[in-house]
Amino acid sequence: MDILRSPWRYDYVASARKPRGCIFCPGPPARDVSEADDDRERLILDRAGLCFVIMNLYPYTSGHLMVAPFRHVGTLDAVGADELAEMMRLAKRSAAILGEAYRPDGFNIGMNVGECAGAGVRDHVHLHVVPRWSGDANFMTTTGETRVLPEDIHDGYRKLRPMF
Numbered sequence: 001m002d003i004l005r006s007p008w009r010y011d012y013v014a015s016a017r018k019p020r021g022c023i024f025c026p027g028p029p030a031r032d033v034s035e036a037d038d039d040r041e042r043l044i045l046d047r048a049g050l051c052f053v054i055m056n057l058y059p060y061t062s063g064h065l066m067v068a069p070f071r072h073v074g075t076l077d078a079v080g081a082d083e084l085a086e087m088m089r090l091a092k093r094s095a096a097i098l099g100e101a102y103r104p105d106g107f108n109i110g111m112n113v114g115e116c117a118g119a120g121v122r123d124h125v126h127l128h129v130v131p132r133w134s135g136d137a138n139f140m141t142t143t144g145e146t147r148v149l150p151e152d153i154h155d156g157y158r159k160l161r162p163m164f
Contacts, residue, residue, distance in 0.1 A: 024054070024068045024124045043157050046093075046164035051086045053094055053164065055157055060130050062151040063102045063160070065094050068126035076113055079125055087127050094129045097163045104131035 039047075043055040045065065056064040067090045069083045079087075095107050108130040112118040 022072055022124050023057070023121055024126065025072050040157070040161075043153065045157070045160055046090065048086050048090060050080075050083045051090055053090050055153060055160075056128070057153065059153065060108075061104075061132065061136060062156055063098045063104070063131045065098070065129045065160075066126045067091050067094065067129065068124060072124050074123040074125065076111070076125060091127050091129050093164075097160060098129065098131045101159055101163060102131050105134045106132045108132055 039045075043057065044052055045055065046053040050071075051067055051069045054066050054068065056066055067087045069079060069087065071083070073079055073083075091109055095109065098104065098107070108128065111125065111127050112120075113125065115122050
């Protein structure tokens with residue numbers, strides 16, 4: 001039997017039952033993402049006035065990005081119209097950049113709001129931008145609940161950061 005290893009996922013698996021703070025907000029709850037200055041460490045690709053683009057640390061595919069407001073806000077109703085408009089502008093720009101960098105066949109772009117809807121982060125609204133290729137879903141996802149990614153996330157960051 002072949003063994004595929006993904007050691008970067010261990011921290012996620014090991015901490016699955018431990019209470020965690022918001023992955024989008026650094027430090028204590030009073031500290032806002034807009035005040036942080038550790039973009040490379042946190043894999044933040046771009047910052048706008050109200051929202052930012054960040055790489056997904058546990059991606060579905062190479063290049064999987066998320067767009068989130070700086071404000072810690074958990075429901076779509078609570079997101080302001082200006083924040084929503086900026087999220088869509090950043091998603092559009094992200095898709096264009098991912099298209100140039102990765103040449104995908106398509107994209108999944110969307111939100112999971114609430115735990116029953118599949119939101120892994122329930123209390124901070126965010127929009128996923130996921131590049132897709134014909135045939136990128138294979139038996140590993142179906143039978144092994146495992147994804148095989150051809151690129152290290154830090155390599156992806158180095159590729160994408162200059163494009164934002």
